[in-house]
Amino acid sequence: MAQRNRTAQGVLAALLAGTVALTACSPPTSASGSANSGGSTKALTVWLQQKPDTASALLSGTYGNSEILSVTQDQLVSVAADGTLEPRAATKWNLSADAKSLTLNLADQKWSDGSPFTADDVVFTLNLYTNPAVKSPLTTVLKPIAGYDEVASGAAKELSGVKKVDDHTVRIDLKNPDVGFMYTLFGATIYVLQKAALSKEDPATVASSQIWITPGKVPGLGPFTLSSYVPGQRAEFAKNPNFRKPVEFDRMVQTLVTQDVATQQLSSGEMDVALVAPTDVATVQGMQSKGVGTVSNEVPGFDRYTVNQRKEYLKEPKVRQGLLTAIDRVGIIKSVYAGQAKPINSSFTSSKVVKDGFATYDYSPTKAKQLLTEAGWDFNREFVIREVNNNAQRQAIDQVVLKNLQDVGVKATIKPVDQAQVTDMLTKGDYDIFLYGGGNYTADPSTNIPMITCANAFPKGANLPAYCDSKVDDLLSQAATSTDEAKRGQLLTQAGKLENADVSHLWIAQPTRVYAFSSKVTGGVRGGDGMFNMLMSVQDWKVK
Structure with a gap:
């Protein structure tokens, strides 16, 4: 599901945005190739992280949809x-x-x-x-x-x-x-x-309409306009002559290839900008002799499992504490993230929430089994981890979590789900845990409201696990009305401490993302949580 990386969409967006499908296809023509080549025009090829569908601005976005929107539309x-x-x-x-x-x-x-x-x-x-x-x-x-x-x-x-x-x-x-x-x-x-x-469109159908991926149908405020869209292959864009500031290149092509292919194409010169897998960072840094540069940042969101609390057996906080304690998050960070992440123990990542005294849920199979036993866990119950197809990193995390849970006696199993069926799966509650990521929670703790308050339980809102603690809701409501920053901080910290004890999600890590760019790009590139977020700086890129 989500995240165009920012907040409230945040979680539904985070859901689709964070479940990136690294779909394979044959490498399409790059911006430096013959397709629509403008001769002397400046053009860049960037990695399309996921296959788009409608690219609707009105729906929570997958990474692919959001990559299109981030350059054709704009936010306040x-x-x-x-x-x-x-x-x-x-x-x-x-x-x-x-x-x-x-x-x-x-x-x-x-x-x-x-x-x-x-x-x-x-x-x-x-x-x-x-x-x-x-x-x-x-x-x-x-x-x-x-x-x-x-x-x-x-x-x-x-x-x-x-x-x-x-x-x-x-x-x-x-x-x-x-x-x-x-x-x-x-x-x-x-x-x-x-x-x-x-205003000419039918409100009942506009969100899922094909107008969003039809060139010329939806004017935008973004730095580019959509000029061509080939489903499952690429999206092409032309510079918006009416953008509020000059953009330094004329054309952009977003190409859909697997992440390893995108990395290889950085070396060959077929790819100009891509997100680098943690295990490939050293390889890409070795491309400096070919003019490949990198930029990195700690993402404003995080990777976590939604725990389906619509199911009675997952409503008890001690059960969720046991499940989290069973997961070797330090090991996951070392192996899957190649050290490019840090563990977290709350959805409140803003510095305005003081984390002193928060439980850390260190990996301990013995303690995990004790907590589950005390909570009355049925060790004969099947425990379903749903997994999106074609996402190597998340599949690797799922494999570690699967073994960790089995080691403490949980009858865990992985059941794949196609990216197109994720929303339906979440709506029906056909899962026990499901890994997703994204969001933007650093600016202020209020950005967590859509993902953890009772009224926002999915599918009505972005609270995927349907986590609900009336005390947390009350503290957040009090904080919202307080103009005294010191008092507000205290209220938010209290809410964070309760959520930490409740284990609203199974928090895995807050990653650092590394992006690489070719010698064509000489400056202005900033990181983010996914290609779409990084493309928010495209109007500032210096291109030769």
């Missing part, structure tokens, strides 16, 4: 890997002193079709995401906005709390004070959509 504000808020379609933002109103000043720019971008587009966008007919899983991010409940129930057609002040200013009024709302809004991958184009 983005959250960088280090938690910094960065202006995009909005140049300024201001939360009122009472934390009940967020004012956005918009960039003076045009859509890719040359028409002006105005506040009307932002008002339309937020209402479209909220429209119950659209059924966007990202709508939960907008719940704090005044009028949300009325629109969600069908009693109103528009959010009363979203107002156009003038052509370049929008004000969002909230139902209650909410200090963290802007972090949740900006951290989610809610793309600003053009009213003129999308």
Whole structure:
């Protein structure tokens, strides 16, 4: 499932985004080849991390869908890997002193079709995401906005709390004070959509429509426009002449190959930018003589298993404590991540939550079996680990976890699931644990709300495991209304400590991602959690 790496989408997105399918196919023509070659034009070939389907801005995105969207569409504000808020379609933002109103000043720019971008587009966008007919899983991010409940129930057609002040200013009024709302809004991958184009579409079908992968159908605010799409092979893009700043190259091709092939093509010059597997980092660093450079960063999300707490036998925290204690996470980090990760013990990765005193769940088969026995675990019950096809790294993690659980007596088994069936599997609850990753939780702990609060239990929201602790919810609600940062920090830390004790997920690791780029790219490349996230900096790349 998810993550365009940012938040609330965060988890559903994280789900699809984090379950990258490294689909194999024959290497398509690179940007330096003959396909659509512009002679003297500057062009780059980048790795398409996963096969796209609809590339819909209204749905939680797989890595493949998000790679297309990250260069053709844009957000109001983005959250960088280090938690910094960065202006995009909005140049300024201001939360009122009472934390009940967020004012956005918009960039003076045009859509890719040359028409002006105005506040009307932002008002339309937020209402479209909220429209119950659209059924966007990202709508939960907008719940704090005044009028949300009325629109969600069908009693109103528009959010009363979203107002156009003038052509370049929008004000969002909230139902209650909410200090963290802007972090949740900006951290989610809610793309600003053009009213003129999308208002013509049927809300009931627009989210799954083919318009998103049809060149010329959906104007965008991104640095590129989609010029060609070949399912299962590649997507091609041309520079958007109306983007708010000059982009240094004319054409980009995203090609779908396996990750090992992408690495090989870095050496041959057929690939210009790719995410490097942890076990291949040393190999890629050895390509420096060929002009290949690297950039790395600790990702703002993390890899974890959702534990299906809709099942009675997984609702007991001591069961989840036992399962987590049974997993050799240090060994996984050393072998599967090649040391390029660190263990975590809470979904709250923001520094605003103080982790002193949090349980660390160190690997101990003896203690794990003791905890499971005390919790009344049935050691004859089949325990199903669902695994997405064609993801070598996650398959390697699953194999370690499978053996770890079997070693403590859990009757664990792995059952594969096709990427296209993941959402259906999660909706039906046809699993015990399932590995996924992504999200952006560094900016503020409020970004964790969609993934751990009771009201956001999947499929209504992005809380995949359906974890629910009313005390955690209450503490997060109190923190949202507190404008006293010290008090807010205390409340958030209390919530984090409870979630740590509850073991909402089976946390595996917070990875460091390494990206490689050819000698064509001379600067401006920044990391992220996946290719789509790294492409958020594409407008800043220096290309020769």
